[in-house]
Amino acid sequence: MAFAAGGALRFTNLGSLEMSPDEGASWAAASAPTAAEVIARQPSLNPGELPVHDLLLHAWIALFGSSLAAMRALSAAFGVASILLVYLVVCELFEESALTRDDTKVVAGLSALLFAVNLVTIKYSHEARMYPLMLAAILAQVAMFLRALRVGGLANYAAVVVLTALAIASNFAALLIPATEGLWLIYIIARAGWIPEDGKARRAWVIAIALVAAGLILVPKLFSSLHAASAGSLGGWRKLPAWYEPFALFNKATGSFAFPILAALAIWGVIRGWRRGARDSIAFAILWMCAPPLMMVAASYTIAPVFVERYALSCFVPFFILAALGIFELPGDLVRAGALALAVAFSLGHIVSYDRKPHDAQYREAIAAADSALKPGEVMTVVPSYAIQVLRYYLPPDQVDRAVRYDPSAPAAVLIVGDQNLAPGAAQSYRSEYPQVVARLRGVTVMRK
Numbered sequence: 039m040a041f042a043a044g045g046a047l048r049f050t051n052l053g054s055l056e057m058s059p060d061e062g063a064s065w066a067a068a069s070a071p072t073a074a075e076v077i078a079r080q081p082s083l084n085p086g087e088l089p090v091h092d093l094l095l096h097a098w099i100a101l102f103g104s105s106l107a108a109m110r111a112l113s114a115a116f117g118v119a120s121i122l123l124v125y126l127v128v129c130e131l132f133e134e135s136a137l138t139r140d141d142t143k144v145v146a147g148l149s150a151l152l153f154a155v156n157l158v159t160i161k162y163s164h165e166a167r168m169y170p171l172m173l174a175a176i177l178a179q180v181a182m183f184l185r186a187l188r189v190g191g192l193a194n195y196a197a198v199v200v201l202t203a204l205a206i207a208s209n210f211a212a213l214l215i216p217a218t219e220g221l222w223l224i225y226i227i228a229r230a231g232w233i234p235e236d237g238k239a240r241r242a243w244v245i246a247i248a249l250v251a252a253g254l255i256l257v258p259k260l261f262s263s264l265h266a267a268s269a270g271s272l273g274g275w276r277k278l279p280a281w282y283e284p285f286a287l288f289n290k291a292t293g294s295f296a297f298p299i300l301a302a303l304a305i306w307g308v309i310r311g312w313r314r315g316a317r318d319s320i321a322f323a324i325l326w327m328c329a330p331p332l333m334m335v336a337a338s339y340t341i342a343p344v345f346v347e348r349y350a351l352s353c354f355v356p357f358f359i360l361a362a363l364g365i366f367e368l369p370g371d372l373v374r375a376g377a378l379a380l381a382v383a384f385s386l387g388h389i390v391s392y393d394r395k396p397h398d399a400q401y402r403e404a405i406a407a408a409d410s411a412l413k414p415g416e417v418m419t420v421v422p423s424y425a426i427q428v429l430r431y432y433l434p435p436d437q438v439d440r441a442v443r444y445d446p447s448a449p450a451a452v453l454i455v456g457d458q459n460l461a462p463g464a465a466q467s468y469r470s471e472y473p474q475v476v477a478r479l480r481g482v483t484v485m486r487k
Contacts, residue, residue, distance in 0.1 A: 040147065044121045044154030047389065048114040048163040053107030055398040059456065061109075061166045062427030068095035069104055083427070084168070088207035091168035109166035116170035117163030123177035125150045128359055130184035131323065135316035141366065148362035148378065149355075152300070155385045157392055158291035158347070158354055168208050169348045175205035176215050176352040180326070183219055183245065187226070190241045199248045206252075211349035214330040216249045221329060222322055223249075279338050279345035284331035288357060291347060293388030299381050300361045307364030314367075323356035399456055399481025401428045405441075407477040407484045408452045409433075412440065416451035419444045421468065425456050452476065455483045 057065070063083040070076045076096045080089040095112060102108040128146035137145065153159055162169045179201035186194035205212035223242045230239035289297045311320045330353045334345045361381065368374045405428075408418040420426055421444050429441035442450055453472045455465055458481065465483075472485035 040121050040125075040150040040154040041118065043151070044160075045118050047155065047160050048117040049111065052110040052114060052164060053105065055106075055164065056400060056402050057106060057428050057431055058165065058398065059422065059425035059428055059458075061106075062431055063424060064092060064095060064166050064168070065104065065109065065431055066427040067092040068099055068109075070096065086211070087168055087209045090204065090207045091171050094171070095166065106166070110164055113165055113167065113170040114163045116174045117159065120159070120170065120174045120177055121150050121154050123174060123181065124153045124355055124358070126181045127177055127184070127355065128362075130181050130188070131319050131359065132316060133184075134188060135311075135319045136314045137316060145359070145362050145366050148365055149359045151378075152358040152362055152381060152385070153355060155382050155389075156292060156296075156354070156358065157385070157389045158351070160389065161392070162348060162351065167348075169351060172205060172208035172212050173351045175201055175208050176212055177355065179205050179215065180219075180352070184322075186245055187223075187238065187241055190237075190244070195244060195248060198245060199252055202249060202252050209349075211344070211346075212352075213253070214333050214350070215326075215352060216253065217333060218326055218329040220246065220249060222325055225321075276343035276346070278343050279335050281335075283345055284328070284335060287331055287347060287350065288354070291354060292357075293384065293391070296381065296384035296388050299377075299384055300357065303362075303364030303377060303381065304357055304360035305364070307360040307362070307367060310367035311360075311363050320360070323360055327353050327356040327360075329353075396480055399458065400479040401425070401454070401456075401482060402432050403479050404454045404477065404482040404484050405429055405432045407479070408454055409437070409440065411452050411476045411484070411486050413451065416440075417442045418452040418454065419450035420454040420456065421464070422456060422460060425454075429454070449487065451487055453485050453487075455485065457481050457483075 067076055067079045067083045067089070070079050073093060073096060076092050077089045080087075080092050084092065095109060098112045099109065102111065125146045128149045129142055132142040132145065135142075159173075162173075179198065182194055182197040182201055186198050202216050205215065223246045226242040227234075227239050227246070230236040230242075234240040234243050288301070292300055308320055308324070311317075330350045331345075334349060338345045365374050365377045365381070368377055405418075412418060417440050418429065419442050420429055423444040426441060426443050430438050433441055444450075444453075449471065453468060455468055457465070469485065472487055474486040476484040476486050478484075
């Protein structure tokens with residue numbers, strides 16, 4: 039059921055939304071003629087990652103073409119793979135708990151189903167971006183982290199290191215997960231008295247050393263990426279999060295109607311699981327759910343505004359796991375079936391409600407309007423400036439030179455203003471320079487000098 043529902047929801051209507059500026063950056067890097075050129079383009083186009091996703095998308099485009107539906111299908115495939123990985127994570131999480139193996143498989147299946155039908159896990163599978171790859175890599179890493187902590191083994195330790203590197207290379211926001219795991223390792227080691235005599239404590243020391251070694255290599259690149267994504271740069275303008283944002287994150291992502299149901303089930307799962315003796319499993323899930331949003335708030339106030347839902351995608355997984363455990367702990371199959379039906383129904387209702395409203399900007403129509411307003415020899419531009427790749431995607435190949443990157447010192451004749459990711463008051467300053475409105479469209483305005 040999880041695979042059928044999740045696959046259908048992720049692969050349906052992949053080409054319905056217009057290209058976003060972020061997708062334009064991924065397309066511009068991946069559409070390079072050679073892999074070497076992809077690697078050369080990537081740092082300026084997608085500074086928050088290494089070229090793992092762009093190289094995969096480059097190969098994908100070579101096989102299936104560069105239509106929006108084709109490029110987004112790669113993300114949808116990673117989204118479907120993540121359903122299986124959720125199942126594996128749950129099996130590892132509760133392996134040493136009081137739950138029997140059969141009970142654990144039921145909770146794993148329920149978790150996979152809740153994950154499969156929730157909007158927050160679906161909408162990013164409809165974007166040609168790196169986040170579904172990052173999520174899949176994180177889930178695989180967490181599964182191997184839990185296994186290595188439980189049984190050790192050189193192969194498991196190596197898998198943790200490789201998957202950690204892959205996740206962080208996919209997007210540097212994935213560093214939140216090994217940081218969270220580091221807190222858990224500190225707890226395990228401290229509980230053993232800091233002396234690695236206990237088998238689990240020894241394994242925790244080995245994993246901690248491996249994660250620190252990998253982190254020391256990547257941290258310098260991470261900090262340069264955070265500064266590049268700050269206000270006024272490639273990532274666009276972002277505001278500092280309010281104190282309640284880590285709590286509101288789950289409500290916004292799962293829906294105002296589905297969230298109370300899922301939250302109540304998760305709380306019940308925590309209570310019942312704790313009483314049944316699955317305390318370490320519950321504690322790790324809560325840490326995984328809460329630590330990444332709190333770390334993003336801390337980073338936003340100390341480094342640069344980075345509180346973004348997609349950076350914390352994996353922390354929704356333990357929320358669904360606890361809700362699934364809450365369903366399993368309800369008395370009687372009929373009550374469980376009713377709770378599951380409610381959770382799934384309201385989650386699907388959130389998807390339907392979301393799909394009824396447009397969530398893309400009409401760049402394609404804006405480009406057509408701008409092109410018709412240009413005189414011979416004139417060029418168009420766009421703000422935010424990183425949206426230039428969308429113009430180059432939609433323009434015919436022989437007219438790409440009619441779109442130029444925004445330059446205040448050499449203003450273009452026509453300006454396309456995207457409403458998203460602009461600092462307050464920025465749009466008004468452009469109107470003084472471009473007083474003639476050519477077209478007002480959803481999410482964009484076309485203006486002429």
